[in-house]
Amino acid sequence: MTKRRRRPPAPKRTKKPKQPKKPPLTARTADRHVLYQRAVQSPEVDAAFYARFFQRTTGRPLRVMREDFCGTAVLSCHHVRRHRENRAIGVDLHWPTLAWGRIHNVKDLLDEEQRKRLLLLQENVLDVRSPKADAILALNFSYSVFKTRRDLAAYVQNAHRSLKPGGVLFMDAWGGPDVQKHVVDRARHGDFTYLWEQRRYDPISHEIECAIHFEFRDGTKMRDAFVYEWRLWTLAELRELYEEAGFRDVHVLWEGTDSKTGRGNGVFRRKERGDMDEAWIAIVVGTKE
Numbered sequence: 708m709t710k711r712r713r714r715p716p717a718p719k720r721t722k723k724p725k726q727p728k729k730p731p732l733t734a735r736t737a738d739r740h741v742l743y744q745r746a747v748q749s750p751e752v753d754a755a756f757y758a759r760f761f762q763r764t765t766g767r768p769l770r771v772m773r774e775d776f777c778g779t780a781v782l783s784c785h786h787v788r789r790h791r792e793n794r795a796i797g798v799d800l801h802w803p804t805l806a807w808g809r810i811h812n813v814k815d816l817l818d819e820e821q822r823k824r825l826l827l828l829q830e831n832v833l834d835v836r837s838p839k840a841d842a843i844l845a846l847n848f849s850y851s852v853f854k855t856r857r858d859l860a861a862y863v864q865n866a867h868r869s870l871k872p873g874g875v876l877f878m879d880a881w882g883g884p885d886v887q888k889h890v891v892d893r894a895r896h897g898d899f900t901y902l903w904e905q906r907r908y909d910p911i912s913h914e915i916e917c918a919i920h921f922e923f924r925d926g927t928k929m930r931d932a933f934v935y936e937w938r939l940w941t942l943a944e945l946r947e948l949y950e951e952a953g954f955r956d957v958h959v960l961w962e963g964t965d966s967k968t969g970r971g972n973g974v975f976r977r978k979e980r981g982d983m984d985e986a987w988i989a990i991v992v993g994t995k996e
């Protein structure tokens with residue numbers, strides 16, 4: 708999506724280690740999930756961010772994290788790796804994506820003991836209520852698949868029921884006038900280019916269609932690697948739904964702006980009033996009584 712990867716620079720090496728030469732990526736050889744994870748997600752940074760925020764605001768460590776719409780569950784894996792008492796529950800409807808996550812992320816990132824602390828459920832997020840979680844994360848706007856207020860309300864209510872007392876729900880959100888335009892954003896990621904296309908927006912229903920494409924150095928293209936048919940929800944609607952579901956201390960963390968680039972800087976702070984940015988990202992937070 709529009710989030711850019713935030714990854715610390717690799718340590719400088721004096722001598723280049725010998726590595727088998729990888730064949731160049733092409734549309735035929737590339738794996739769309741690998742490209743998505745490299746271009747869109749920052750699971751280590753995100754796992755650290757939510758753990759730190761939870762500890763700071765609740766005074767206790769984030770131990771049981773549920774990742775709704777988990778896809779390949781890479782964030783869940785990183786949460787489990789952070790501490791020997793951490794547990795993660797990843798929920799996703801799509802069996803092939805979960806299977807990809809098991810084969811690649813779970814196998815590569817977790818040892819045997821850590822795997823026991825990860826539970827992957829092939830379920831609808833509307834149906835899962837246990838095990839109860841300290842925090843539920845619905846990231847990269849995935850809840851936007853719910854196109855009616857009734858469906859999104861059911862999701863927020865179910866999340867509320869699935870949390871332990873004092874548990875926290877995090878849902879990220881995006882918006883601004885730029886989001887309602889036909890735009891194709893491009894970002895180079897080493898041996899491939901990531902393209903985010905906003906290709907249709909209906910001001911009446913707020914339905915929006917977006918797609919991710921990838922391009923390679925040999926000129927080949929992977930069009931429509933991922934396509935999203937969503938509703939664009941506003942922060943005001945999300946806040947109301949949280950409050951109606953019984954969350955308290957409902958608030959918004961607003962991303963700051965990098966003064967040099969004019970783009971998001973990855974620093975999220977609680978704000979009562981947002982800025983008139985062309986495009987913004989925010990996180991809605993609420994606590995279960």
Ligand SMILES: C[S@@+](CC[C@H](N)C(=O)[O-])C[C@H]1O[C@@H](n2cnc3c(N)ncnc32)[C@H](O)[C@@H]1O
Pocket residue numbers: 747748775776777778779798799800801804830831832833846847849852
């Ligand atoms: C955009 S991907 C999110 C991947 C990853 N969590 C991220 O942050 O980038 C959305 C995922 O939501 C899943 N999904 C859509 N509707 C769902 C539902 N009702 N219940 C569970 N998973 C759902 C899809 O299968 C897909 O893997």
